[in-house]
Amino acid sequence: MSDLEAFRVETRAWLEANCPPEMREPVRDDDDACWGGRNFKFKNPAQKLWLETMAARGWTVPDWPKAYGGGGLSAEETKILRSEMAKLGCRPPLMSFGIWMLGPALLKFGTEEQKLHYLPQIARGEIRWCQGYSEPGSGSDLVSLQTFGEDKGDHWVVNGQKIWTSYADKADWIFCLVRTDKTNKYQGISFLLFDMTTPGVSTKPILLISGSSPFCETFFDNVKVPKHQIVGELNRGWDVAKYLLGHEREMISGGGLGEGLASLGAAFPDAAANEPVLRAEMAMFDVETIAFRAHSERFMDEWKTGRAHPAYSNLMKYVGTELNKKRHELVMAAGGSDALEWESARSKGGAKPRTWLRTKANSIEGGTSEVMLNVVAKRILDMPGA
Amino acid sequence: MALYLSDDQAMLKDTVAPFLAENAPVKHLRTLRDGKDAAGLSRDLWKQFAELGFTGILVPEADGGLGLGHVEAGIVLEEIGRNLTPSPFLTTAVAAVDALKAGGADLRAQWFPRILAGDAIIALAIDEGAKHRPASTAMAAERSGNGFKLSGKKQFVLNGHIADMLLVSARTGGSAGEEAGITLFAVPRTAVGISVDVDRLVDSSLSARVTFDGVQVDADAVVGEIDAGWGPLTRLLDAGRLGASAEMLGVGGGAMDMTFGYLKQRKQFGRLIGEFQSLQHRAAHLYGEMEGARSIVIKAQHLLDDGDPRAELFVAAAKAKTGKSCNLAVREGVQMHGGIGMTDEYDIGLYMKRDRALNEFFGDSYFHADRVARMNGY
Numbered sequence: 159m160s161d162l163e164a165f166r167v168e169t170r171a172w173l174e175a176n177c178p179p180e181m182r183e184p185v186r187d188d189d190d191a192c193w194g195g196r197n198f199k200f201k202n203p204a205q206k207l208w209l210e211t212m213a214a215r216g217w218t219v220p221d222w223p224k225a226y227g228g229g230g231l232s233a234e235e236t237k238i239l240r241s242e243m244a245k246l247g248c249r250p251p252l253m254s255f256g257i258w259m260l261g262p263a264l265l266k267f268g269t270e271e272q273k274l275h276y277l278p279q280i281a282r283g284e285i286r287w288c289q290g291y292s293e294p295g296s297g298s299d300l301v302s303l304q305t306f307g308e309d310k311g312d313h314w315v316v317n318g319q320k321i322w323t324s325y326a327d328k329a330d331w332i333f334c335l336v337r338t339d340k341t342n343k344y345q346g347i348s349f350l351l352f353d354m355t356t357p358g359v360s361t362k363p364i365l366l367i368s369g370s371s372p373f374c375e376t377f378f379d380n381v382k383v384p385k386h387q388i389v390g391e392l393n394r395g396w397d398v399a400k401y402l403l404g405h406e407r408e409m410i411s412g413g414g415l416g417e418g419l420a421s422l423g424a425a426f427p428d429a430a431a432n433e434p435v436l437r438a439e440m441a442m443f444d445v446e447t448i449a450f451r452a453h454s455e456r457f458m459d460e461w462k463t464g465r466a467h468p469a470y471s472n473l474m475k476y477v478g479t480e481l482n483k484k485r486h487e488l489v490m491a492a493g494g495s496d497a498l499e500w501e502s503a504r505s506k507g508g509a510k511p512r513t514w515l516r517t518k519a520n521s522i523e524g525g526t527s528e529v530m531l532n533v534v535a536k537r538i539l540d541m542p543g544a
Numbered sequence: 545m546a547l548y549l550s551d552d553q554a555m556l557k558d559t560v561a562p563f564l565a566e567n568a569p570v571k572h573l574r575t576l577r578d579g580k581d582a583a584g585l586s587r588d589l590w591k592q593f594a595e596l597g598f599t600g601i602l603v604p605e606a607d608g609g610l611g612l613g614h615v616e617a618g619i620v621l622e623e624i625g626r627n628l629t630p631s632p633f634l635t636t637a638v639a640a641v642d643a644l645k646a647g648g649a650d651l652r653a654q655w656f657p658r659i660l661a662g663d664a665i666i667a668l669a670i671d672e673g674a675k676h677r678p679a680s681t682a683m684a685a686e687r688s689g690n691g692f693k694l695s696g697k698k699q700f701v702l703n704g705h706i707a708d709m710l711l712v713s714a715r716t717g718g719s720a721g722e723e724a725g726i727t728l729f730a731v732p733r734t735a736v737g738i739s740v741d742v743d744r745l746v747d748s749s750l751s752a753r754v755t756f757d758g759v760q761v762d763a764d765a766v767v768g769e770i771d772a773g774w775g776p777l778t779r780l781l782d783a784g785r786l787g788a789s790a791e792m793l794g795v796g797g798g799a800m801d802m803t804f805g806y807l808k809q810r811k812q813f814g815r816l817i818g819e820f821q822s823l824q825h826r827a828a829h830l831y832g833e834m835e836g837a838r839s840i841v842i843k844a845q846h847l848l849d850d851g852d853p854r855a856e857l858f859v860a861a862a863k864a865k866t867g868k869s870c871n872l873a874v875r876e877g878v879q880m881h882g883g884i885g886m887t888d889e890y891d892i893g894l895y896m897k898r899d900r901a902l903n904e905f906f907g908d909s910y911f912h913a914d915r916v917a918r919m920n921g922y
Contacts, residue, residue, distance in 0.1 A: 438913070441916055445912070445916050448858065448865075449862075455839070459546040460548055463546070465548060473831070477832045531825040531829065532825075535827055543815075
């Protein structure tokens with residue numbers, strides 16, 4: 159037996175022994191998942207136990223170095239762990255912008271002190287993070303952002319407003335793009351970390367078409383940020399931000415599908431049996447899903463070994479989010495009038511229509527599909543024009 | 545296994561790609577077509593394939609071959625697709641070889657050496673109607689003497705007019721629509737009672753309608769087991785379907801690259817047309833579709849090589865997905881080329897023709913999406 163096969167066998171046995179049965183049910187929605195953080199209330203003891211057991215092994219972040227709270231696994235071992243978790247239906251122990259987005263950026267750009275301080279907390283789910291990128295006037299065009307940090311010697315004083323800050327009202331800390339030089343459009347932005355309880359920080363949820371929202375407006379009124387809480391170089395935050403956006407796109411493109419990886423037609427046997435045209439669309443969609451799953455796997459294999467083009471995450475974001483939107487159109491069509499129910503207990507508080515509406519943002523957040531296509535055309539396909 | 549080419553596979557690609565670009569570019573197809581070549585392909589080229597070892601890629605080492613897998617066969621097929629090379633590689637060295645692995649020692653000893661030497665061309669006599677429905681085989685194989693007597697008609701038998709042997713699905717039991725009762729036969733094309741009516745197809749390939757009028761074959765012509773030909777037939781079809789998918793990666797990829805090149809040099813309204821956002825978005829979308837197809841093909845190749853039970857589902861998904869993506873590539877190719885894309889002189893139209901034929905070969909996207917649905921339980 160090869161080392162990897164031995165690892166697979168051991169891992170499966172360990173997961174079978176340690177993953178509580180309650181943590182082998184699919185995650186129903188965002189509220190049902192474990193997000194960690196100072197104020198997080200576990201839904202049940204199993205959720206807490208699963209997080210602690212996995213964190214102790216470094217398996218909330220299996221491919222990070224052990225020194226930073228990770229599992230120290232190779233890319234191949236990480237892939238095996240994920241596939242064994244998927245086979246047993248194990249939930250991710252922790253949903254975390256810290257893991258998906260900030261962590262990789264800190265690993266690449268952080269100082270050793272920052273890595274030792276922040277990464278283990280992220281790995282254990284102790285700090286819940288939010289992202290402060292977009293502003294009312296700066297969506298996909300982030301270089302136009304206006305939030306300003308004034309240099310006061312040993313700290314900055316930050317003033318401005320962010321928007322679409324996911325879970326800002328529940329987050330403990332924010333990673334934030336702040337203009338620190340007004341004279342240079344690109345090289346005048348810095349990447350700052352600060353506590354959301356710092357005086358001057360306030361948040362307000364935004365009601366969306368889905369009737370609820372993880373999104374907030376976030377306001378900064380003379381917020382004092384110590385100098386050592388910058389990641390990367392002064393005025394070169396764009397490098398950090400771009401790197402992090404690559405990971406965000408990877409997350410949205412893959413994570414967005416989630417339970418969508420299963421067969422659509424099999425989930426709606428009545429529609430499949432009695433609506434031949436809809437069945438045909440669902441069959442085509444299943445083909446696309448299987449292809450996308452393989453595409454994600456290939457992308458991860460290439461990304462982790464440095465083979466993927468740096469802009470390839472833009473392509474995956476585009477493909478994955480458009481596919482997820484299509485899926486939920488079909489879910490609504492297959493569900494018929496049942497899928498319209500918005501507030502009944504039977505409909506779990508309107509989970510289907512709310513999820514359908516929520517997915518419409520997939521091709522807007524993290525850069526619109528149109529911006530993704532622009533990037534692919536210019537950076538990968540080398541099409542002419544500025 | 546990671547879903548990219550290993551170092552050895554990348555080396556194979558570095559051998560195959562320049563060889564085909566030099567020896568069998570699109571001009572090679574044009575020469576055969578314009579000269580109304582009766583064979584429709586070059587036997588010299590087929591010999592060269594053998595000399596380079598390509599014909600033995602899937603032949604087991606015990607039978608004198610290289611014992612490699614569908615990833616390697618796919619590398620050759622993609623370049624065949626990219627150059628629109630007329631070749632019996634897919635039917636002979638891929639589909640037939642995988643079926644013959646289930647054959648008896650005599651059949652293997654008879655055909656593997658000839659395939660390895662580039663002396664044999666094998667054609668597939670599977671389809672009986674205009675659409676691919678292998679389970680609906682009606683052709684009769686009645687017991688006769690120490691073997692069988694075959695009677696019936698097949699169509700879409702590519703290279704059937706020049707093949708040395710035909711792999712024929714026929715019914716020794718059951719009735720049309722059932723998988724059980726089908727038997728697979730290896731029949732010499734010159735057997736008494738076979739008549740061949742050859743037609744040149746839209747993509748310039750030569751395809752036959754073959755009539756079997758009481759063709760007598762011995763019992764040792766059976767590939768696999770009597771009444772249980774669905775097994776080797778499935779192997780043949782899976783290999784063929786995935787091979788056709790790999791070839792379509794080349795056809796779609798070739799059309800796409802040609803089109804992107806054109807967008808970067810053609811000027812209209814004083815600008816390169818590749819500067820127009822409407823075309824950039826369509827180009828980027830097309831690229832994504834072809835990349836998705838590439839991913840499912842390599843995934844399915846790995847699963848088929850590993851003997852994974854999921855292989856059949858992934859092969860069906862691969863044929864359906866590459867069919868859609870390649871078709872988009874050639875349609876966008878002609879459209880983005882504008883008027884020049886409609887001319888015979890320009891190659892893009894040839895890619896569209898080959899796509900149409902490959903889409904139909906071994907079942908189209910609709911057929912395979914339907915199979916995916918059935919395998920997913922609806």
